[in-house]
């Protein structure tokens with residue numbers, strides 16, 4: 001079934017909010033990666049490993065609790081964090097290879 005030619009006003013309104021939220025997520029992620037890139041350089045300088053499983057365990061516990069209180073599926077919150085952190089660690093390994 002294709003999308004209607006003239007979508008209802010409520011759908012358009014909701015989609016406008018979704019677009020704003022997606023834009024905010026992109027800016028928030030960009031800012032997070034700006035921080036994690038700096039962490040990657042600090043770790044390479046100090047000879048610290050790219051991944052920190054203890055820190056990740058704390059973040060998972062915190063985000064799962066926040067998700068529950070926000071009525072968001074905690075399993076989804078954990079998967080999302082893992083997806084982002086995996087990319088961060090990939091960047092940290094690349095920085096360590098270049099600078100270490």
Ligand SMILES: C=C(O[C@@H]1C=C(C(=O)O)C=C[C@H]1O)C(=O)O
Pocket residue numbers: 036039050051052053055056059084085088089092
């Ligand atoms: C950013 C760090 O490096 C890695 C990435 C993390 C993250 O993206 O939050 C957390 C822990 C580390 O595995 C860090 O150690 O703080």
